[in-house]
Amino acid sequence: MHWSVKKILGLPVAATDGRIGEIYDIYFEDSNWRVRYFVVDTGGWLHGRRVLISPHCAGKPDWTSPELPVALTMKRVENSPRYETEQPISRQYETELAGYYTWPEPLFYAPGAAMEIPPAVAFPVDRSLRASVVERTPGPHLRSVRDTLGYAIHAADGDIGHAEDFIVDDDSWNIEKIVIDTRVWLPGKRVAISSQASKKIRWLDQAIYVGVSRREIENAPKFDESEPVNPKAEIHWYDYEGREKDPVLR
Numbered sequence: 189m190h191w192s193v194k195k196i197l198g199l200p201v202a203a204t205d206g207r208i209g210e211i212y213d214i215y216f217e218d219s220n221w222r223v224r225y226f227v228v229d230t231g232g233w234l235h236g237r238r239v240l241i242s243p244h245c246a247g248k249p250d251w252t253s254p255e256l257p258v259a260l261t262m263k264r265v266e267n268s269p270r271y272e273t274e275q276p277i278s279r280q281y282e283t284e285l286a287g288y289y290t291w292p293e294p295l296f297y298a299p300g301a302a303m304e305i306p307p308a309v310a311f312p313v314d315r316s317l318r319a320s321v322v323e324r325t326p327g328p329h330l331r332s333v334r335d336t337l338g339y340a341i342h343a344a345d346g347d348i349g350h351a352e353d354f355i356v357d358d359d360s361w362n363i364e365k366i367v368i369d370t371r372v373w374l375p376g377k378r379v380a381i382s383s384q385a386s387k388k389i390r391w392l393d394q395a396i397y398v399g400v401s402r403r404e405i406e407n408a409p410k411f412d413e414s415e416p417v418n419p420k421a422e423i424h425w426y427d428y429e430g431r432e433k434d435p436v437l438r
Contacts, residue, residue, distance in 0.1 A: 190364060191249065192413065193333050193354040200255040201228050201241065203262045211256065212238060214333040214356075215277075221363040221383040223356065224294060224330055226256070230265075240271050243361035244291045260289075277330060331389060340395040341368050343402045351396055352378060353413070366396065367411055379408040 199211045213227035225240040247257040269284045271277075286293045339351045348370055355365035365380040385398045 189248075189359075190355050190357055191251075192367075193356055193363070194337075196249070196256075196356065197334070199249060200253075201226070202253075202255045202257050203260050203265060204258075206262050207233075207255070208239075208258075208260075208262055208265050209233060212334075215240075215330045216333065216363055218329040218331045218386075218389045221386070223361040223363065233262075234266060238271055238273055239265055239268055240277075240285060241265075242286075242289065242291045245289065246361070248358050264289075331391075335391070336389065336396070338394075339389070340393070341366070341405075342395050342397045343405055344399055345401050348373060348402045348405050354383070355380060366398075367413070368405065370405065373402070373406070378411045378413070379405055380411040381405065381408065 193214060196214065197211055201208050201211060209228045209230035211226050212229040214223055215225045215227060216223050223243050225242060226246070228239050228241055230237050230239060241258055241260070245259045247259070249256045269281065269288055271281075282294055285291070333354065337351055337353070340347060341349050341351060349368045349372060351366055352369035353367035354363045355367065356363050363383050366383055366386065367378055367380045370377050370379060381398065381400065385400050387397045387399045389396050
């Protein structure tokens with residue numbers, strides 16, 4: 189099913205033997221919008237420590253409770269490699285974390301590939317040194333959902349609004365849709381476009397650049413947040429974006 193990330197933020201996280209905290213943030217890969225980690229604030233249980241939990245051990249959210257179940261014990265989480273929130277998430281740390289939990293190791297970008305350093309994941313650096321640091325810094329392109337919400341949306345031919353929300357699939361844990369608030373140009377209208385329309389995310393500009401025109405976004409169906417994102421709605425978007433219909437639902 190598809191859910192608003194705003195509803196996932198703050199969701200309690202339940203280990204097999206008790207609650208371990210609440211989802212404070214979500215880190216996703218900006219190349220494919222796949223959720224890499226839930227950032228869980230453990231509150232008073234571990235004295236405010238935050239831990240990273242992979243979707244590999246997460247079940248489907250229970251929206252009746254509500255909570256996110258994870259196939260871990262509280263003790264296992266407590267003894268996990270410590271995550272330093274003010275430091276970059278390095279390859280070494282991710283490898284150590286994956287080894288501890290026996291998660292699949294994440295795929296990394298080739299050494300030397302240029303990348304931006306998202307502010308929630310990386311250490312602060314002097315702007316004058318940023319270019320050289322960016323080229324030398326290893327690690328994946330991780331973005332913080334909390335920081336990316338509110339980013340400006342730059343269409344192929346100009347600004348069109350801001351990122352109001354994201355829609356995530358709890359089967360794949362991919363962010364499927366970017367919900368755009370276009371009220372500056374189209375009063376009261378929200379639309380949802382595929383995250384695959386995103387070309388790049390620049391945290392220096394606090395902007396998401398998408399490969400569709402303002403007119404295409406303006407002509408898109410209105411997004412109703414009170415309605416679930418269902419297969420029929422998905423077909424409408426698949427059609428609109430030029431992708432083939434699901435033959436089962438034609």
